[in-house]
C-alpha cells in the first residue's frame with residue numbers, strides 16, 4: 001500500500017509557469033477588447049487647492065463620451081481603506097498633484113484622448129506642505145487637527161531614566177526615501193455592467209477590499225459585486241490598497257455606461273500617481289554601559305504619509321513594533337507618527353514600515369559600535385534577543401529566538417571576519433599609494449533584523465481569514481482562498497499546503513484563479529500565505545480527510561483509494577466541503593491602545609551580509625555579493641523561497657543605492673524606468689539565500705512569513721559596508737554617488 | 751483622412767498584411783491587431799524590455815519599432831517558441847530553475863535570450879548579465895533567470 005510523501009519542502013514546479021512561458025497567460029491588458037470602452041482620468045495639476053469645478057470645452061461633442069465627477073457618484077464618495085478620508089473623486093479640495101477629479105470613458109482611444117484634452121480642472125490654490133517638519137508645524141492643515149494620521153507610542157521600562165544614568169548616550173538621525181514599486185505590469189482594471197451588478201477583473205492583491213469599496217461607491221449590495229483578480233504582474237504592496245481606488249473608478253464608469261470599461265494606466269501615469277513607500281525620518285538616542293551593554297533606547301520616527309491615510313495607520317504600527325530591532329533592551333520608548341503632506345498618498349510596500357525602522361536601528365547600532373570602540377559583531381552578540389528575551393512590546397519570544405544563530409551562520413557563510421580583514425588590508429594598501437584618494441575601497445557590512453509573521457496585533461483577528469476545500473466528482477480536491485498569484489507562487493504553494501493536510505499528492509489538489517463568489521476572504525498577502533493561510537489549509541485538509549474517512553467508515557492511507565472514495569461520495573450526491581477560519585492562539589494577548597503584548601505569533605530572523613567596492617572617482621558602488629540567512633520555520637518550496645529572497649534583496653539594494661524619487665512641487669519628476677533606475681542584471685551581484693528551519697509552534701507546519709523580510713536587510717548592510725570601506729557613516733538611503741562622492745572628497749579635506 | 755499603408759512581413763512564419771499608419775508600433779500590431787498578447791507592454795518607451803521580439807534575428811523592442819521598418823521582415827514572438835503546448839528547452843529550463851515569477855518580463859527575456867543563444871553568444875554569468883541589461887525584472891533579482899539560461903545552454 002502506498003502512502004503519500006509530503007510535498008512540503010519540495011520545489012514543486014510553478015503551476016501557471018508554462019502558460020507564462022508560452023506567452024498565453026492572460027494579464028488584464030491581454031483580455032480581448034470586444035467592444036470594451038477605454039477610460040482615462042482627469043487629474044488636478046496643483047498639489048493643494050480648493051476645487052472649483054471642471055470646465056468642458058464646448059467645441060468637443062460630449063455626447064460621444066461618458067464623463068463622471070463626484071456629483072455623479074450614486075453611493076458614498078470614499079475610498080475605504082483604514083480611515084475614510086480619501087474621496088474616490090475630489091469634491092471640495094485637491095490634496096495632491098494628480099488627484100483624480102473626473103473620469104472619462106470613450107469607445108476608442110482617439111476619442112478618449114480628445115475628451116481628456118478638452119477638459120480642465122478649476123482650482124484656487126492653497127499653500128502646499130511637502131515635508132515632515134512643515135506638516136508637524138501644522139500651519140497648513142491637510143488632515144484632522146494636526147496633520148497626524150496616527151501616533152503609536154510604545155513604552156517598556158523607563159527609557160528616560162535609563163538614558164540619564166547610561167555611561168554613554170549616542171544619537172543618530174536617519175532618513176529613507178520614497179520608493180516606487182515598479183512592478184513590470186502597470187495597474188489596470190476592467191469593469192463590466194452585468195444588468196444588476198458589476199464584475200471587475202484586474203491586477204490586484206486583495207479582491208475583497210474591492211467588493212466592499214465598490215458596493216459603497218455604487219450603493220449596491222455586496223452580492224452584486226464580483227471581483228476576479230487576474231494573474232498579476234508583480235505587486236509588492238503597490239496593488240494592495242491602490243486598486244481599491246482604481247477598481248472603484250472602473251466600476252463607476254461601467255455603471256454609468258452600462259458597458260465594459262478598461263482603465264489601464266500607462267507607465268508614467270502609474271509612477272506619478274500611484275502610491276510609494278513612506279519616506280521616513282528616524283531619530284535614535286541610545287544608552288550603553290562602557291562595555292557596550294544596551295541600557296536604553298529612545299526612537300522618534302515620523303513617516304510621510306502623503307495626502308490621504310490609506311494603509312498608513314497600520315504601516316506605522318508595524319514600523320513602531322520593529323523600531324528597536326532584534327535587540328534586547330529593558331528600557332525603550334518609541335514614538336511613531338505618520339503625517340499628511342501634499343504628496344500622492346504613500347501606501348503598502350513590501351515590509352510595510354518595517355524596512356525604514358530596521359534600517360535606522362541597525363545602521364545606528366553599527367555606528368554606535370564605532371563610537372564605543374567595540375566590534376559591531378560583539379555589540380550585536382552582546383545585545384541581541386535570546387531565548388525568552390522580550391522585544392519592544394514586551395512580548396516574550398520564548399524559543400522563537402534565532403537572532404544569534406542567523407548572525408553566526410551568516411558570518412560563517414560569508415567568511416565575514418576574514419574578508420573584513422582582507423578589505424581593511426586592501427584599503428590600507430590604497431591609502432599608502434600616491435594619489436590614494438583615487439583608488440577604490442572595499443567594505444563588508446551586515447544587518448541583523450526580524451520581521452513579525454502575519455498581521456500586527458489584532459489585525460489578524462479583524463480579518464478572520466477563511467479557506468475552503470471542496471471535493472470534486474473526479475476525486476480531486478479544490479483549495480479555495482482569495483490569495484492572488486502575483487508571482488510569489490501562491491497557486492503552487494496553496495496546493496502543496498492543502499495536500500500536506502489532506503495527506504495526498506499535490507497533483508490531486510486543484511487551485512484556480514480566485515473570485516469573490518466562490519473563494520472565501522483569506523485576507524491580504526503580507527507574507528501570510530505560507531504561514532497563516534498555510535496553517536488553515538493544513539487544518540482544513542486534516543478535517544477533510546477525517547470527514548471522508550468517517551463517511552467511508554475506514555482509514556484511507558492509500559492516496560488512490562482516498563481519491564476514489566472522494567469521487568464515489570461526490571458522485572453519490574454528497575457535498576464534501578470543509579471551511580476553516582483563523583482564530584488567534586488563545587494565549588496571545590495584545591493591547592492595541594498601549595501597543596503592548598504579543599504583536600505577532602512568530603518572528604522570522606535574518607542576517608544580511610553585503611560586500612562592496614566603491615569607485616572613489618565617481619562615488620559609484622559595486623555590490624560584490626550578498627548573503628542572506630533567515631530562519632523561516634519551514635521552507636514550503638525551496639525554489640520559490642530562494643526566488644523571494646533574491647528578488648527581495650534586489651529590491652532592497654535598489655532602495656539602498658539607486659532608487660531615488662525626484663520630487664518637485666509634489667510631482668515625481670523621473671517617472672519613467674530610465675530616469676528612475678531599478679536594478680538591472682548588470683547592477684546586481686550574486687545573492688545567496690540560506691535557510692534555517694526552526695519550526696514555530698503556532699503553525700501546524702512550523703512556517704513563518706518570508707515574502708517581505710528579504711528586502712529589509714540590504715539597506716543597513718550596505719550603509720554599514722560603506723562605513724567599513726570609507727570610514728564615513730551615511731545616514732540616508734538611497735545613498736547615491738551624488739551623496740557618496742562629496743562626502744568622500746570632504747573627508748579628504750579634513 | 752487616412753494615412754494607412756499596407757505593410758507585408760512575416761510573424762512567426764505566417765505572412766501578415768498590416769494596414770496601419772507607418773509609425774504604428776509593432777507592439778500594437780502584435781497585441782491589438784494580431785492578438786498576440788504574449789508580448790508585453792511594460793513601459794512603451796524602450797526602457798524595460800518586456801516587449802522584446804526578434805526581428806530578422808535581432809532582439810528589438812517592439813514598442814520602438816514602427817511598422818514601416820518591417821516591410822519583408824521576419825518577426826518572431828514568444829508564441830513561436832513552444833510547439834503547441836510543449837515547451838522548448840529554454841522555456842523548460844525557466845520552469846525548472848524558477849526563471850519566471852510574475853511573468854511580465856518573461857516573454858521579453860525569453861526572446862532576448864533566444865536571439866543571444868542562436869547567435870552563439872557567450873553563456874558565462876557576466877556575458878549573460880550584459881545581454882540582459884535591457885530587460886528589467888522586478889521579481890527575481892535575475893539569479894534564476896541566468897541559471898535557467900545556463901541550464902538550457904548546457905543541455906544543447
Ligand code: FES
Pocket residue numbers: 790791792793794795796797798799800801802811812813814
Ligand atoms: S514596453 Fe518596450 S521596452 Fe518597455
Ligand code: FES
Pocket residue numbers: 184233234487849850851852853854855856886887888889890
Ligand atoms: S518575473 Fe516579475 S518582472 Fe520578472
